[in-house]
Amino acid sequence: MIISVLTILSFVGDLWVEAKERFKRRYLSERIDYLTNGSFGTKHTARKITKVRPIQANISDIKKLKSSSLAGLSCLTSPHDRCELLKGRFGTKPTARKLAKRHAVLPPFYSDHRIITCSINHAKPPPVKSVIRSRQFGKMKPEQFTELLQKRMSEFPLDCEDPNVLTDAYESLTKSVLDEVCPITTRERTMRHRLPWYNEDIHLARRIRRRLERKWRKSQSEEDNEEFVAQKYQVIKLITDSKIEYFSNKFAESNVKDMYATINGLLNKSQKILPVFDCPDQALANKFLSFFIEKVEKIRANVNVSPSSTDDSIANSDSIEPCNLDANINCCLNTFTPLSETDIEKIIKRFPSKTCNLDTLPTWLVKDNLPILLPILTKIVNSSLISGIFPNALKESIITPVIKKSNLDNNILKNYRPVANMKFMCKVIEKAASCQVVTHVDNYNLGEVNQSSYKRSHSTETALLKLYAAFEPKVSGDRERVLNNMSACISDINSWMVNNKLQLNQDKTEFFIIATNRALNKLPVIELSLGNHSIKPSANVKNLGVVFDGALNMSSHISNLCKTxxxxxxxxxxxxxxxxxxxxxxxxxxxxxxxxxxxxxxxxxxxxxxxxxxxxxxxxxxxxxxxxxxxxxxxxxxxxxxxxxxxxxxxxxxxxxxxxxxxxxxxxxxxxxxxxxxxxxSSRSSRRLRxxxxxxxxxxxxxxxxxxxxxxxxxxxxxxxxxxxxxxxxxxxxxxxxx
Structure with a gap:
């Protein structure tokens, strides 16, 4: 009985193997017909590719081989005496070059398939070259620039009072002197990725490592292999030591902003995030320019309302109190006081040595020649302050779009904010005017008490420590009155902002309720109306970088802080x-x-x-x-x-x-x-306390x-x-x- 069962099982197994082989032959025959009648050149070319015996070749693999630009390729095929898969020319044109060369068939490894290796005959792409126009300040002689600038000082019109004429003369004078001493040169540079920590020692060690590697691959001896491995670890050690020295010095000299950039560079994170457009850089810049102009025009259209429409609402509001000033005190700032050369020198030296590409002179060169340029700079600043005219030449700036948050979509233009890089003289005039305004506000006590920005000894943390006004209804009937008061308060703020040419962002306005969890569960659905918008309470609110929750236990802020x-x-x-x-x-x-x-x-x-x-x-x-x-x-x-x-x-x-x-x-x-x-x-007390x-x-x-x-x-x-x-x-x- 047992022998009969084994015989039946053996017979069934033989039938299964025979059916499997028949299906395999039929499948391979269909694959050859597909390759022969496919879109891969003529019938003769396809038969040359799939010559002699059936192979497991895929048309997609051959297409990849045709368009591949890699240095090597491995493909699998069934065992046969001779394979000419990689010997043919792809295409029918006689000019078609041989893509594969130095092919070899390796012996079978774990299965009956063999590995075919080859090298793709594809040349390395040429390096990208760019034309650069710049001044080579490293080759400039500073004493020659100072001497020539001193001779040209008589050409500047110190008797003129027009700030536009003075600014144009200053830029023309400095540009002409700089063109003679350090002219703009045009040179072609090959764009290569230069690592800042790469030095000559590493370059020499890598050359030795490549020589030892070639020697070992040729001889295949243990001694050559040991020399190659030792040199390989020597190169790694040199690279690590060079990186440690470079980044240690850079961290010691950098601020927080530069440290972020350095760490992102070490982590291979891209610094610039821009939209992905199939257009040149100039077209992308024009897209940003059009978007920012439309955004500004839209904001101006929203805030350009008649003052009479908002004055009545503000006058009838009890929450906004007018500023009570003594009429006898002359607290108006009608004119600016001219500054001395000492004041301008202090302002310029406080600025960091940052330069805009629109400046005729870099900031460090202005500071080096400040004794010569100080009368000219003082004249420009004082003429602008006295006349109330800002020079037209200083109204230009370079706008850089910066994404607001890294997790936002970089293809949406509204997720970017414009950052302006202005000329150096623009900053000097602005600082000279702001110093006098701040001094006047402090002398007459005109500043807002609760303002914390741009004030000494004030910070965002001191503003957060200030007590927040809270509505706490005593009975359930007061809830409607509280909501009405909050809506009226937001409306008053919106009216005041519109009257002062400001705009309230209704999409980002939010509120939250401070209460215990038990009290929050008893509250009904609460919504505040702000114009045509309806605001629902938020569970967490972020203010000045701090996340507040309804329980005020700072748990949400600490959780967010721990993630960061x-x-x-x-x-x-x-x-x-x-x-x-x-x-x-x-x-x-x-x-x-x-x-x-x-x-x-x-x-x-x-x-x-x-x-x-x-x-x-x-x-x-x-x-x-x-x-x-x-x-x-x-x-x-x-x-x-x-x-x-x-x-x-x-x-x-x-x-x-x-x-x-x-x-x-x-x-x-x-x-x-x-x-x-x-x-x-203590004299009236019977006992005195410590x-x-x-x-x-x-x-x-x-x-x-x-x-x-x-x-x-x-x-x-x-x-x-x-x-x-x-x-x-x-x-x-x-x-x-x-x-």
């Missing part, structure tokens, strides 16, 4: 081997610690689990600097770096704000939130709610009365310099 810190720490770990310890420390301070310290005073009262997340990231950054693992104690690393932990950094920032409030250097809106404790008359003699004791506001403890009025004075805050000013500044 993890991203930068992970990127720094990828390039850590190219950085020295000092360079890595500098990068961590700029990319990690600056984000931990920004607005960290708002994290007072945050959950302990959220603060621990930040602390783990700070420990991770410390291990990154020392390039060590988790076996090292984080407390020892922080002490070595002289870093305060996260919680102590928060307390230190709060004490610093309190110290500035008492010393009078903090903004006025923060000084109003901190008051000294009014001591009772705290009555403390002149620096602050009045602490008591709050019955946990959310109220996060207010600066509550946690500021309570934290500022610690022993660290009572230190002297000298010790405090020493502590600032250390941490």
């Amino acid at each position: 810190l993890n991203f930068h720490i992970r990127n720094l770990w990828r390039i850590r081997r190219f950085l020295s310890q000092d360079a890595c420390h500098h990068a961590v301070r700029a990319l990690v610690l600056s984000r931990i310290d920004y607005a960290n005073s708002l994290m007072y009262g945050a959950r302990e689990m959220d603060l621990k997340r930040l602390q783990r990231l700070q420990n991770k950054a410390a291990r990154l600097i020392f390039a060590c693992g988790r076996d090292r104690c984080s407390a020892d690393l922080l002490n070595t770096l002289r870093w305060l932990p996260v919680k102590e950094r928060i307390n230190f920032k709060i004490m610093l704000h309190i110290y500035n409030c008492i010393s009078g250097t903090a903004p006025a809106y923060l000084q109003d939130l901190v008051t000294f404790y009014n001591h009772p008359d 705290s009555s003699s403390d002149k620096t004791r602050l009045y602490t506001v008591r709050s019955s709610k946990r959310a109220g403890d996060c207010c600066f009025t509550v946690f500021g004075p309570s934290t500022g009365t610690s022993s660290l805050f009572m230190s002297e000013k000298r010790n405090l500044w020493l502590l600032l310099n250390v941490f």
